[in-house]
Amino acid sequence: MATIAAPSYASAGDAYAENTGIWSWITTVDHKRIGTLYLWTALFFFLVGGLEAVLIRTQLAQPNMGFVSAETYNQLFTMHGTTMVFLAIMPLSAAFFNFLIPLQIGARDVAFPRLNAFSYWVYLLGGIFITLPILFKVAPNGGWFGYAPLTTNSFSAGPNIDFWVMGLQILGISSLAAAFNFITTIINMRAPGMTLMRMPMFTWMSFVVQFLLILAFPPITIALFFLLMDRFFGTTFYAIAAGADPLLWQHLFWVFGHPEVYILILPAFGLVSEVLPTFSKKPLFGYNVMVYSGIMIGFLGFGVWAHHMFAVGMGAVADSIFSMMTMLIAIPTGVKIFNWIATMWSGEIRFTVAMKFAIALIGMFTIGGISGVMHSSPPADLQQTDTYFIVAHFHYVLFGGSIMGIFAGIYYYYPKMTGRLMSETIGNWHFWLTFIGMNLTFFPMHFSGMLGMPRRIYTYDAGQGWDLFNMMATVGTYILVVATSFFVVNFLRSRTRGAVAGNDPWGGATLEWSIPSPPPEYNFAQIPEVTSRYPLWDLKAPEKTAGIDHSHADAMTITDAHAVPVHEETERHTAKELGIPMPLPTAKPLFTALSLVVMFCGLLFMRNDMFAVAMTLILGGAASMIAGLYSWLTSPLE
Amino acid sequence: MSHDKQAAHTHPTGWTYIKVGVILTLITAIEVWAYYVPALVASPLFNPALLIMSAAKFAIVVMFYMHLKYDHKLFKALFTGPLIVAMGTITALLFLFHQLSIRF
C-alpha cells in the first residue's frame, strides 16, 4: 500500500479545479464531481428512507401500537419504498456509473458532460419534490407501486398522489437522460484497445443496466401519464365507472417494475465482481460467462413481470408461462454466484471491509434469490404474496444484495474518490452490525409472513402469533441504525483523517488504479493503450497472468509500458498546463432542470383551481426551459 | 467519421428514394382499398394481411430512409434489440387482455 505523503482532497478533482467553492460544484460538468454529488445526495436519501423504516418498525414492534397514525404509516411505507428504490439505490449506482465508467474505460469524461450535470440536478430537485410533502403530512400514500384505482381522484382526492406521479415522472427524465449518456459513453469513449470483452465487469453490468433503463422507463412514464391525465384532465384510463380495467396499470407498472429490480441489483453485481478478484488476487472466474449471464438476466427480466400478479386471476396458462420464465432467471444468476465463489477458490483472500461486504452479498443475496424462486411457483405464491414473506424476499435481495454490494463499492473506491482510505476498524463495526442487524431484521419476516401476517398493515392484533418475529425485526432495525451511524462517522472522518491511499491501495487490476487518487480532472494525462483485461496486473507481474486468458491470445501482454504509469505521480499538472481541453463549467443544466421542475409544480396548482398561478408557472417554466436549452446547446462545450 | 463518408457513398441515389416513395404509396393505396372491400374485411386474412403490409412499409422506411441497410451494424443492434422487446411486450399484453387468442 502506498505510503507516500500526498495532500488529501475534500473530493475528486479538487486539487486541480481553479476554485473549489460552492459555485464550482453548482457549475461542474466533471463526471467525478457529479458522481460525488450523486453519492452524497443518495446517501442522504438512504438515511431518510432508513429513518422512515425505523418509524415503521417502531410502530410494528408490538401489537396495537399507537406510535404513528394509520395515515402517517401509509405515507411512511410508501415513501420508504419510493425513497429507497428511486432516491437511494438507483442514484447510488449512478454515483458509481459517473465516477467509475470513464475511469475504467480510459476516457476523460462522459459523452455528454452537460447532460450528465442535467441528470443530477433533475434527480436532486425531483427527490426534494417527492420528499418534502412528508413534512406536511401530505406525502404519497398509495404504496410504491400505486395501484389504480386507489390512486385515482375518486379514492385519493388529496395532493398526495400528485406529488408521487409528478415526482416519479421527473426522476424518470433524469434516469433516461443519464442512460443515453452512458450508453454512448461506453460504446464510443473506450480507450484504444479497450474492446468490449476487455471491459471491467462493473462497466459491463452498468452497460446492461443502461439498456434496462431506456426500455423499462417508457412504460411507467406512460402509465404515470395516464394517471396524471385521469387526475387532472378527467380521462378514463383507470376510471372504473367508464369500464376501465385496473390491471392495465398493474401490467404497465410491472413491465417497468421487474426490469427495475435488476436495475437495482446489476450494478452491485458489477461492484463485487471488481472487489472479489482484487482481494483474491485472482482474475474473475469465467469472465465471458459473467458477461453473458448479465445480459441474459437483463433480457429475461422483460419476460417475467406478471409474477407480481399471480393473485389477480390471469388464468392458468398465463400463470404457468410467467412462472417458468421467472424460474429461468435463477440459472444465469446462479452462474454468477458460483463463478464468484470460484473466483475466490484457490486465491489469497484478504478480508478487508470491502471484501467482507462482497462476500456477504453472495451469501445474503442467495437467500433472497431462493425465496424469489419460491414466489415464482404461483400456487405457493398465493400463500406468500402480499405477506411479510415477500417483504423478507425483497429485503434480502435489496439490502443483502444491492446495499451490501454498494457498501463494498464505497469502501473499495472511497480512496480513489478522496485520496484517503476509510477506517477498517470502524468499517468492521459497520460490517458486523449490518450483517447481524439485517438478518435479525429480515429473517424473522419469512416466518411472520408464512404465519399469516399481511404486509402494509399499520397495526396487527395481539395473539396472532406474530409478536416475537416483529419484535426481533424491530430490534434488528435498531442495530442497523447503530451500524449505519458507524458508517456515517467513518465516511465523514476518513475524508480528512484516513490514511493516504496513493494510486493503487488495493493492488487493483483495472485502469482507474493507474492514476492518482483523487484523479486529476482530465483523468489520464495520456490516454492508455489497453491490451488486456487486467492491464495493471500485467504490468506488475506479467508472468502471473500472461497468456492464460482463453478469450484473447494477445490479451495478457502489454505493449506500451507508458500506457499505464504505475509510478506514483509526485507533482501534478492542471489540464491547462498539459493543454488538455476540458468542458467549461456552466450553470445552464441546473437552470434547465429548475425550469423543468417549475413546470411540474405549476400542474399542482391546476387542481386547487388556482388556474392563473398554474399557467404562469407552467408557461414560465416552459419558456425558461427552452431558453436554457437554447443557450446550452449554442454555447461551446470546451 | 471516415466511416460516415463511405456510408455516404454507398447511399442510394435520389431515384432509389423516389422509387421507395412510390412503393410506400402503393402499399398504402392497397391497404386503404382493401378497407373498402367488405368481402376482404370479412375474410380472416384481412388483419394479418394489413399487419404484413404495414410491417413491410415500416421495414422499407427504416432500411432505406433511415439508411439502416447501409449504416454501421451497431445502429442495427441499437434499433432492432429494443424493437424486439417492444413487439414482444405488445403481443404478450394483447394475449393477457384476451385481445389476441392462441388460434389465428
Added chain:
Amino acid sequence: MSMLRLRQAAPALLFAAVLLVLTACGETEYPNSTFNRHTDLNTSIDALWDRLLFWGTIVFVVVEAALVFTIIRYRKRPGGPAAKQIHGNAALEITWTAIPAVILVLIAVPTVKTIFETQAPAPAGALRIEVIGHQWWWEFRYPELGITTANEVYVPVGRTASFELKTIDVLHSFWIPQMGGKRDLISNKTNYMWFTPNADLGTSAWNGFCTEYCGSSHANMKFRLFTVQPDEFASWAAHQAKAAVFPGGGPAAAAPATTPVVPAAASAQQPTVLPTEPMGYVFPKEQLPAHVVPRTPIPAGLTFDDALLAGGDPTRGIQAFMLGGCIGCHAIAGNPMAISPIGPNLTHVASRHTIGGGLFPNDGAHLARWIKNAKKMKPGALMNVIGIGEYDPIMKRPMSQGGLTDQQIADVVAYLMALK
C-alpha cells in the same frame, strides 16, 4: 475469525428455524399458519411448498457451505500458497448451469400441474358465496340461500365453498391463511376461488384478511370464517335467510310492508319482550378461540356513558335508528325503512361476534362507541359521525341536530342487539 464461525453456523440456524416453523403449526401459538392441510386447496399448496422448501434448503446449504469453505480454506496466510491464476473452466460452468436447470424442472412440473388443478372450475354442488369488498369491510352473499351478511362467513365442512369475488370500490384481496391461497378482488371483474374444508375438520373459527393495500384502514379489513357441521350450517342458514325478529315479538315482515311500521306507538304500552334465544345456529360465543376475538383498544378520547346501555329501549331505538340517519346506509330485512345497500346489512347483526370489519367485539360498549363516532374507532371509516358533540370531519364542525344523544345511541344499541 468470528466471522467464519458465524457463517458456518448459518445453515444450521436455518435448518433449526425451518424445523421450528414446520412443527409450529399448532393452531394455538400460530393461529394463522399457512402450513396445514385443512382443505383440498391448501393440501396441494402445502405439498408444493414442501418441495420448494426442500430444494431451497439444499441450494442454500450447498451455496453457503461452498462459500464458507472457500473463504476459510483460501484466506491469505503467511507462507500460504500463491493464488492460482485460473480464468475459468468450461466444464465446471456447464455443470453449475445444468444442475440448477434440473432442479427447476423438478419444481416447474408439479407447479404447472397444481396451477391447473387449483384453477379448474369448482366441482358441481359447491356452495356459492359472493364476496363483495368494500372500503373497509366484507359483504357476503349466499345467492342460493338468500342470505346477505357482513364480515362473518359460515361454511359447512366436507362441502366445496365456491367464492365469487367482486369489489365495489378499490382492489382488495381475500385470504384465509388456514384455508389456502388468496385471490384479488378486481374492479370490473369477477374472480373465482374454491376450497373444500376437510369433512373431519371440527367446528372452528378462522381469521381472514384483506391482503391488497386498499387505503387508510387496509389493516382493519378483516373477517372471520366459521367451518361448521352440515346440520349447524343448515340451521344457521335457515335463520339468517329470515327477516329480523322484531322487538315486541312477531316478525316485522308481518307488518304491511307498504306503510312504514311505527311499532313504538304500538309497543309503548306493554314492555317490549326480547327474543332471548337465537332462533338458529350461531357459533357459540364461549367456544370462540382467542385469536378470533379482537383486542383492539378503544381509541382514547371517545367517551360513552356505559351505564345508559342497561336502560336502552329497542323500541325507541327504532326511531333513533331513523333519526340518526342509519337507514341512509343500512338495510334490515323486516324494517321497511331500512333498505339501503351501502353499508353492512344489519338484519341479524346481533348474531355476529365482531363489528367494524372484525376490528371490535360485538358488544354494547363497542357498538355504542362505534355508532357515536365510527371515524374515531376506525381510521378513514366511511360511516358518518352520529354522536352529538362529536367532531364531524365532513361538516367540519361538531355534530349537532341530526345527531344522537348517548341515550338515543343506547336505544339503537338495544335495538341492534335485539336483531339476533
Added chain:
Amino acid sequence: MSSHAAAAHDDGHAHHHYTTTGLDNRKIAVWAFIGSECMLFASLISTYLIYKGRSIVGPFPHTEWVNEAGRVFKPILDIPVTSASTFVLLMSSLAMVLALQAVQLKGVPLPADAGWWTRAQRSSKGWLLMTALLGTTFLGFQAYEFTSFVHEGLTIKTNLFGSSFFTLTGFHGAHVTVGVLWLVTLLFIDMKRGLAGPADELNVDIAALYWHFVDVVWIAIFTLVYLIQ
C-alpha cells in the same frame, strides 16, 4: 493520436475527437433514444388496443352507436382524410431523405451537363422546406380530425376509446410538432450560413432519423388504429 484523445464531447465538437467506433456520439445517442421511443409507443399502442371495444358508451371507431336520447353516432374514424394525411407524412419522409442527400452532395462538384433533377437534388433548402411544410400539413389534418371528433361528441373524457385514441395520436402529434420546429431551425441555419460539411451532414442526419422514426410510428398507428377493426 492527439493528446486529448478519447475526450469526445457533445455539441458538434465530436468530429475533432477520437471515438472508439469512429461514429459520432450524438448519432449513437439518437439511435438509443429511438430504441427507447419504441417502448414508449408500444405502451401507448398496447393500451389503445387493449381498450378497443371496451368502452361502455360511444362514439365508437368503426361501429355506429345510438345513445339513450336516440341520437345516432356514425363510426367516427374518417379513413379518407387519414389516408391523405398518411400519404402526406410518407412524402415528408421522402423529402427529408432528399434534404439529407442534398447536404451530403454539397461537397461533390456539379457536372456541367447536370439536368434539372440533378440540380433539384442539390437544393437542401428546398427539401427541408418541403419536409417542414408536409409535416405542418399533417398536423393540420390532425387538428381538423380532433376538432371534428369533438363536434361529433368524442372528447378525451368521453370513453376509453376517446382517452386512449387522443392520447396515442396526441403523443404522435407532439412528436411531429417537435420535428417541424427542429426542421425549421435547420432551415433557418441553412439560410443564414448554408448547411455544409461533415458537422452539418450529421446535424441533418440526426434530425432525419428522428423524423423518419416519427413517420414509421405513424405507419403502425395507421394500420393498427384506423384500418384494423
